[in-house]
Amino acid sequence: xxxLIYAEYAEGKFKKVAFELASYAKKVAExxxxxxxxxxxxxxxxxxxxxxxxxxxxxxxxxxxTGFTAKAYADVIKQAAQKENAKLVLLSSTTDSIYxxxxxxxxxxxxxxxxxxxxxxxxxxxxxxRNAFSNKAFNFTEISTxxxxxxxxxxxxxxxxxxxxxxEENFNPTIGDNxxxxxxxxxEKVSGKVSIADADIVVSAGRGMKGPENWGMIEELASxxxxxxxxxxxxxxxxxxxxxxxxxxxGKPVATNxxxxxxxxxxxxxxxxxxxxxxKVVINSDPEAPFFKVADYGIVGDxxxxxPKLIEKFKAFKLQQS
Amino acid sequence: MxxxxxxxxxxxxxxxxxxxxxxxxxxxNGVQYVINPNDEFGLTRAIWFQEQQGATVTVxxxxxxxxxxxxxxxxxxxxxxxxxxxxxxxxGFFVAKQLAEVIKTGxxxxxxxxxxxxxxxxxxxxxxxxxxxxxxxxxxxxxxTIEGSAVTAxxxxxxxxxxVSTTLPLIIGGQKGLxxxxxxxxxxxxxxxxxxxxxxxxxxxxxxxxxxxxxxxEKPAAKSAVKLISPDNLDELIxxxxxxxxxx
Numbered sequence: 001x002x003x004l005i006y007a008e009y010a011e012g013k014f015k016k017v018a019f020e021l022a023s024y025a026k027k028v029a030e031x032x033x034x035x036x037x038x039x040x041x042x043x044x045x046x047x048x049x050x051x052x053x054x055x056x057x058x059x060x061x062x063x064x065x066t067g068f069t070a071k072a073y074a075d076v077i078k079q080a081a082q083k084e085n086a087k088l089v090l091l092s093s094t095t096d097s098i099y100x101x102x103x104x105x106x107x108x109x110x111x112x113x114x115x116x117x118x119x120x121x122x123x124x125x126x127x128x129x130r131n132a133f134s135n136k137a138f139n140f141t142e143i144s145t146x147x148x149x150x151x152x153x154x155x156x157x158x159x160x161x162x163x164x165x166x167x168e169e170n171f172n173p174t175i176g177d178n179x180x181x182x183x184x185x186x187x188e189k190v191s192g193k194v195s196i197a198d199a200d201i202v203v204s205a206g207r208g209m210k211g212p213e214n215w216g217m218i219e220e221l222a223s224x225x226x227x228x229x230x231x232x233x234x235x236x237x238x239x240x241x242x243x244x245x246x247x248x249x250x251g252k253p254v255a256t257n258x259x260x261x262x263x264x265x266x267x268x269x270x271x272x273x274x275x276x277x278x279x280k281v282v283i284n285s286d287p288e289a290p291f292f293k294v295a296d297y298g299i300v301g302d303x304x305x306x307x308p309k310l311i312e313k314f315k316a317f318k319l320q321q322s
Numbered sequence: 323m324x325x326x327x328x329x330x331x332x333x334x335x336x337x338x339x340x341x342x343x344x345x346x347x348x349x350x351n352g353v354q355y356v357i358n359p360n361d362e363f364g365l366t367r368a369i370w371f372q373e374q375q376g377a378t379v380t381v382x383x384x385x386x387x388x389x390x391x392x393x394x395x396x397x398x399x400x401x402x403x404x405x406x407x408x409x410x411x412x413x414g415f416f417v418a419k420q421l422a423e424v425i426k427t428g429x430x431x432x433x434x435x436x437x438x439x440x441x442x443x444x445x446x447x448x449x450x451x452x453x454x455x456x457x458x459x460x461x462x463x464x465x466x467t468i469e470g471s472a473v474t475a476x477x478x479x480x481x482x483x484x485x486v487s488t489t490l491p492l493i494i495g496g497q498k499g500l501x502x503x504x505x506x507x508x509x510x511x512x513x514x515x516x517x518x519x520x521x522x523x524x525x526x527x528x529x530x531x532x533x534x535x536x537x538x539x540e541k542p543a544a545k546s547a548v549k550l551i552s553p554d555n556l557d558e559l560i561x562x563x564x565x566x567x568x569x570x
Contacts, residue, residue, distance in 0.1 A: 070459065071458075074453075094480050095461075095462055095478060095479055095480050096479065096480070098445055098461065098462075099449070099461040099462065099495075101446070101449070102414070102418075102445070102446040102447075102449025102450045103449050103450075103452065103453045105415070105446065105450065105453070106415070106418075106449070106450050106453025106454055110533070111413075111415070111533030111534045112414065112444075112446055112534070113534060114443070114444050114445050115444075127537065129540075131443060132441070132442050132443055132536075133333070133339045133348075133440070133441060133442075133443070134335075134440050134443060135542075136339040136541075137339045137540065137541050137542070138540040138542070139442065139536045139538075139539050139540075140536070140537050140538040140539070141534050141535070141536055141537070142534065142536075142537050143534050144532075144533060144534070144535075145531075181489065182458055182459070182460060182486050182487075182488040183486060183488065184484050184485075185474075185484075185487050186484065186485045187479070187483075187484045187485075188482050188485075189479075189481050189482035190481060190482055195480055195481030197481060198480065198481065200569075201569070201570075225570065237503055237504070243464075243498060243499060244478070244483075249335050249359075249440060250335065250360070250440075251498065257569045258563065258567070258569040258570065268336050268338075269335045269336070272335075275542065278567075279567045279569045281559070281563070282548070292548050293545075293548070295548045296545075296548065296549065296567065297548065297550075297551060297559060297562055297563070297567075298548040298550050298551070299550070299551050299552075299553055299559065300550065300553070301553035305553065306553050306556070309556055310556050310559075313556045313559075313560055314570075317570070
């Protein structure tokens with residue numbers, strides 16, 4: 001058996017999650033005494049994958065696959081898995097990979113566990129730990145099928161270098177017309193801003209900012225840190241910020257290295273959405289705000305006084321580091 | 323147009339999560355159950371199609387009799403009829419297989435399911451239904467309009483959104499954006515009274531493989547107390563983030 005990963009490639013490079021997935025797959029492959037194959041779609045130079053333990057890359061180059069089409073991409077991954085006789089197929093937790101995973105699982109008649117947060121706790125029977133109840137708990141899931149599909153939660157394993165000697169092979173799966181039932185007509189990306197999905201740091205703010213006119217400070221802090229901006233649910237409901245920035249149980253989940261929450265009291269639904277972030281900093285004028293109970297570092301005080309000073313301090317720090 | 327909305331019966335988002343029986347089962351004690359929020363957006367959008375375009379809306383759930391109040395609530399919001407597949411929803415594939423059977427039998431044109439349920443967060447059922455039936459599938463959908471069998475929809479992508487075109491029959495994994503939160507329907511007294519007379523069919527499950535099972539649960543480890551930093555000593559925060567937490 002081998003392990004197959006789907007390594008997402010976009011805008012001329014691999015997404016960071018591809019390297020995390022490769023690192024994870026290599027560790028599992030070592031414990032099972034097998035190798036890691038990656039399948040890529042319209043990728044350029046794939047050599048970087050060797051740094052993270054990928055032994056072989058199946059390169060699919062097909063003009064029909066220039067835009068993301070879930071059914072067609074799922075078909076590619078299925079055929080790659082069958083060609084490699086892969087018993088374990090791993091995908092990441094980007095919006096596209098989540099879209100693909102269940103299609104791949106059905107196509108391969110495989111048991112599927114999503115939101116996986118660690119290495120298998122056992123390989124016989126095969127059990128993995130995954131997030132459940134919107135990050136308020138973990139669930140150990142046993143997969144009983146011969147072929148297994150896992151979706152790895154972002155930032156749950158980490159990126160580890162483990163150099164391998166990589167072979168490349170061109171792969172031409174059969175793509176049928178019925179794979180293109182959904183056509184992409186146009187794509188709108190927010191340019192020049194770090195997206196929550198790609199961010200290592202997220203600066204998030206709530207009603208404590210008093211109004212959308214005060215978001216300049218939040219954006220400046222985010223810009224200094226190379227961070228994405230986000231907000232609490234009331235802020236998006238009030239229309240101060242776009243819905244795409246709403247973080248929480250019914251909004252976007254965030255699993256970053258650093259989450260800075262400013263003027264957010266910390267409702268249970270918001271905490272559920274950010275629980276998987278590694279380090280949480282909370283700035284709030286109310287010392288009783290529930291967010292302080294889950295924070296690593298906290299500052300009790302007026303955000304309007306603290307933020308300008310904090311921005312200057314981070315600027316000085318960045319300058320010193322460069 | 324015949325629309326089927328898949329409804330998950332999940333703990334209210336404010337619920338405290340606990341486990342029982344040696345951490346092998348979710349503790350339902352004192353837990354209020356609601357329509358899964360992602361499904362609620364889909365249900366309201368379906369009711370919009372019912373009112374504007376004459377669609378019929380059926381809601382379906384895979385679960386025991388304890389889930390019927392959730393289905394009745396969906397009927398009170400405006401769904402025409404409800405179906406309960408009488409089975410324990412243990413595994414995503416098992417649930418998808420049951421729903422696929424309901425869809426085939428009922429000949430639905432549009433199926434809306436939440437992109438994930440807020441209990442097991444598998445995010446797998448809508449895609450699996452599409453995979454089983456071979457229907458068009460659209461995940462993370464935040465907007466949909468339909469004319470005849472032509473569908474235009476918007477879906478969220480990382481860092482933005484994309485507009486797509488497709489045709490019925492279609493399975494949608496929906497979320498907030500299908501309607502705005504302020505437009506969500508709340509059952510009124512007339513709706514509640516009418517819901518009592520609407521049909522709630524109970525069907526027995528079909529044979530399906532169970533590929534996964536939840537064997538144990540665990541709560542996150544308790545956190546150590548927050549380190550408070552004086553607003554007058556912000557250098558300390560930067561030092562801690564750099565040297566202790568190593569995140570900047």
